[in-house]
Amino acid sequence: xxxxxxxxxxxxxxxxxxxxxxxxxxxxxxxxxxxxxxxxxxxxxxxxxxxxxxxxxxxxxxxxxxxxxxxxxxxxxxxxxxxxxxxxxxxxxxxxxxxxxxxxxxxxxxxxxxxxxxxxxxxxxxxxxxxxxxxxxxxxxxxxxxxxxxxxxxxxxxxxxxxxxxxxxxxxxxxxxxxxxxxxxxxxxxxxxxxxxxxxxxxxxxxxxxxxxxxxxxxxxxxxxxxxxxxxxxxxxxxxxxxxxxxxxxxxxxxxxxxxxxxxxxxxxxxxxxxxxxxxxxxxxxxxxxxxxxxxxxxxxxxxxxxxxxxxxxxxxxxxxxxxx
Numbered sequence: 001x002x003x004x005x006x007x008x009x010x011x012x013x014x015x016x017x018x019x020x021x022x023x024x025x026x027x028x029x030x031x032x033x034x035x036x037x038x039x040x041x042x043x044x045x046x047x048x049x050x051x052x053x054x055x056x057x058x059x060x061x062x063x064x065x066x067x068x069x070x071x072x073x074x075x076x077x078x079x080x081x082x083x084x085x086x087x088x089x090x091x092x093x094x095x096x097x098x099x100x101x102x103x104x105x106x107x108x109x110x111x112x113x114x115x116x117x118x119x120x121x122x123x124x125x126x127x128x129x130x131x132x133x134x135x136x137x138x139x140x141x142x143x144x145x146x147x148x149x150x151x152x153x154x155x156x157x158x159x160x161x162x163x164x165x166x167x168x169x170x171x172x173x174x175x176x177x178x179x180x181x182x183x184x185x186x187x188x189x190x191x192x193x194x195x196x197x198x199x200x201x202x203x204x205x206x207x208x209x210x211x212x213x214x215x216x217x218x219x220x221x222x223x224x225x226x227x228x229x230x231x232x233x234x235x236x237x238x239x240x241x242x243x244x245x246x247x248x249x250x251x252x253x254x255x256x257x258x259x260x261x262x263x264x265x266x267x268x269x270x271x272x273x274x275x276x277x278x279x280x281x282x283x284x285x286x287x288x289x290x291x292x293x294x295x296x297x298x299x300x301x302x303x304x305x306x307x308x309x310x311x312x313x314x315x316x317x318x319x320x321x322x323x324x325x
Contacts, residue, residue, distance in 0.1 A: 099120070
């Protein structure tokens, strides 16, 4: 009988945790009695909106960039992202004394573009509805000799993202379920690797916006499905298809996908602001939205939630909370 070693293991995540220690923040876990009462469970929120660069992405970006050779660092790195991975790679590059070129969609939130530039990165824009961001980044990398750090399709990136779940479970102990946003699939793949490695009976649920249900469709079909680039306020989850590596992991590890609408995401952002006194971006609010709207069935007594980020400017946050776009 042949046993296949998974691309990312619990030991890989533990190794990533040691590498990012003292560089990435160990983010807080928050509770709300009101939230517990509303959903009928003890909910523990791992708040990656307090992470450096404002999102979990710094974990994977730094874990990956810090493993490059001196020669690779001397030439620089490249990345493609709608915002959070862009900022994370730009900051990781600055921390490691190298340069970064980031391919970002023209309609990426201004606050995310400005923050990425503020960390010292060069920004190259494209049209997300007609352009191929990965192809653009690869072409730039080939032309300039850069190393591409993908947003999710890399074992070191996935292992780095999994450190958020590792910290949560180290702090709070066994949970009946872990709920996390799903975009390209790196965060949920890394989180599920940790959760199932520590507690095999735990349920791991991913959450997608209704307009961007590519992972849910793919899991149901047993193969990667492509959809039109979705129009959703959750810009970090506006992807047409799950990653190849992440999907291969998630079809084995995930127990289900919940879908939430944009109005439910807005309501979750308002709840977090009013009750928890925190600002979270739309993509980061999707798992909270799934809980508040009853989209996750058979909730256990204790539930962990990863709030993936808080990168949103004040004007857009106010518009969204008021019901606009």
